[in-house]
Structures are given as C-alpha cells and as structure tokens.
Amino acid sequence: MSNTVQSPVIELKDIHVHHKIRGGKLFSPRLVKAVNGVDFAVSRGETVGIVGESGCGKSTLASVLVGLQEPTSGTVLFQGEPVGRRNAAARKSFGRSVGVVFQDPATALNPRMSIMDTLTDPLRVHGIGTAASRRAKALALLSVVGLPPSAASALPSQVSGGQRQRVAIARSLALEPEVIVADEPTSALDVSVRAQVLNLLTDLKAQLNLGMVFISHDIQTVRYVSDRICVMNAGQIVEEGDAAQVFDTPSNDYTRTLLGAAPALLEH
Ligand SMILES: Nc1ncnc2c1ncn2[C@@H]1O[C@H](COP(=O)(O)OP(=O)(O)OP(=O)(O)O)[C@@H](O)[C@H]1O
Numbered sequence: 001m002s003n004t005v006q007s008p009v010i011e012l013k014d015i016h017v018h019h020k021i022r023g024g025k026l027f028s029p030r031l032v033k034a035v036n037g038v039d040f041a042v043s044r045g046e047t048v049g050i051v052g053e054s055g056c057g058k059s060t061l062a063s064v065l066v067g068l069q070e071p072t073s074g075t076v077l078f079q080g081e082p083v084g085r086r087n088a089a090a091r092k093s094f095g096r097s098v099g100v101v102f103q104d105p106a107t108a109l110n111p112r113m114s115i116m117d118t119l120t121d122p123l124r125v126h127g128i129g130t131a132a133s134r135r136a137k138a139l140a141l142l143s144v145v146g147l148p149p150s151a152a153s154a155l156p157s158q159v160s161g162g163q164r165q166r167v168a169i170a171r172s173l174a175l176e177p178e179v180i181v182a183d184e185p186t187s188a189l190d191v192s193v194r195a196q197v198l199n200l201l202t203d204l205k206a207q208l209n210l211g212m213v214f215i216s217h218d219i220q221t222v223r224y225v226s227d228r229i230c231v232m233n234a235g236q237i238v239e240e241g242d243a244a245q246v247f248d249t250p251s252n253d254y255t256r257t258l259l260g261a262a263p264a265l266l267e268h
Contacts, residue, residue, distance in 0.1 A: 007043060008042060010065060012071075037235075037236060051230070066098050067083070070084075099171075109164060118167060144173065169201065179211035183215045
C-alpha cells in the first residue's frame, strides 16, 4: 500500500495540550490533559491512522499537526526544523505543506462561495498565479477528485454530501501539500458513499505520494486505509505499529477492547 517512505515531513515530540477549566462558584478548577505526551511522525508515501474513542484527544492532536493549536509543551518539527523557532515565512510554508479535510464538508465549506471560488481562494490568498491560471487549476482539481467541470458554478449546498467532501478534498490539495490530515472524513457521509471517499483518499495518497494522517473513532475504517496505526486513549498513544499487526495481534488491552467493540468489516 505504501510508496517510498522518506524522512518525516512532520514530527511531534512529547506533545502536551492541557486546558484549564474554570470551576465557577461550585467546583474547583481542573486541568484537562487533552494530549498528554505524544510522539508522532508522518512521512510522504504513508498513511498513518489515529484511532480512539470520542474525547481521547484525536482532534486536538490533529489541530497541533496542522498548526491550528500551539501545544502547551513539546516540539513540532517540519522537515526536521522546530516550527516555533522558524520565521513567519517558514510557518507559512508549513501551513501550505499540510492540507486538512474535516468531518463535515457542510460546515467546513463556505455556503455562499461557489465551488470554483472555494478552490481558487487558497491560491488567491497565497498570491499564486493569475485569475485565469487559478481557474484552470480549480478545474484540474475537480477532475482529480472525480467531479465534472460543471460542478464549478454550483454552491456546496447544490451538490451531494459525498461530492461536497470531494470538493473539500480538492481544496485541501490546492496548495500542493506534502501531507493531508483527514479528521473523521467519512463520519458525516452516507454509508453508501463512504467507501468511494476512502478509495479516493487512498488513490490520491498513492498518485501524489502524499503523507496522510487519517483520524477516526472507527478502527475498521482506519485499518482499511492505513499503513501504520496509532491507538489513542486518554491523550496518549497506547499502541503503535504496522496496521495488520495492530489489527491482527494487538498488544494493548485498550486496542483489544476497541477491536472487540468494532462492527463487521467495512465492505469494499
Ligand atoms: N478548548 C478546550 N477546552 C477544554 N477542553 C477541551 C478543549 N478542547 C478539547 N477539550 C477536551 O479535551 C479532550 C480531548 O478532546 P478531542 O476533541 O481532542 O477528542 P477527540 O478524540 O477528537 O473526540 P471527538 O471525536 O469527540 O472530537 C476532551 O475531554 C475534550 O472535552
């Protein structure tokens, strides 16, 4: 399943994200350790799955990976360099090198922006190309995700849920990232289109030699797409390994519980 795996594009070292919760008048304040000492790396050409139950810290980890959240402590490395110590230009290039696909394209896409504008906007914001070349690139992106050129003039609400997620995936590719972070990308979709979107992500990863971080509460889905799996529980990675090995011979009790609770194998 994997292409040539290279040195990590993004590496996290001993990442902690803690939130202080005020208790108000009745309760004392408490600390939520959303992510509690995580090491993680993703390279081009591999899909790394992160799986765990709701509240285990997956989305918080995703927001650190894409630069939306500063960790309380720990180091984020981009191409081997600590992101925090680099200049604004380097942070921008980190931002450009990591594409994001969220769970629900209905909320992730601007409902008032045509699909053409949705796809040209990241290029415009980064000052890339002319209006004509941006439009050409948007049409190429539509083709890459299997949508016809006629979709360009539609609003997100005028296409189906699966097509909307294809648009969100196309947008994530607009800046030619090295890594895509997909946080529950199929959970909000009809069961009938989930496998198509998973296959699209897997195909794109192979064609473009992307690094892919695939986050889901559903271990069967993670198994289907991943080369490597990290199992998260209570803010920590409790098991990590080759997907088949984690799935077939889990070494951690929590992984076994997740597998025991999983429904029948995803059909594909
Ligand atoms: N901004 C915040 N302030 C306080 N607590 C937070 C904040 N963000 C997340 N948390 C808490 O941190 C923990 C991890 O949340 P996170 O959303 O990362 O988990 P998750 O595994 O992605 O779960 P889900 O799939 O339900 O989103 C949870 O207990 C959550 O309530």
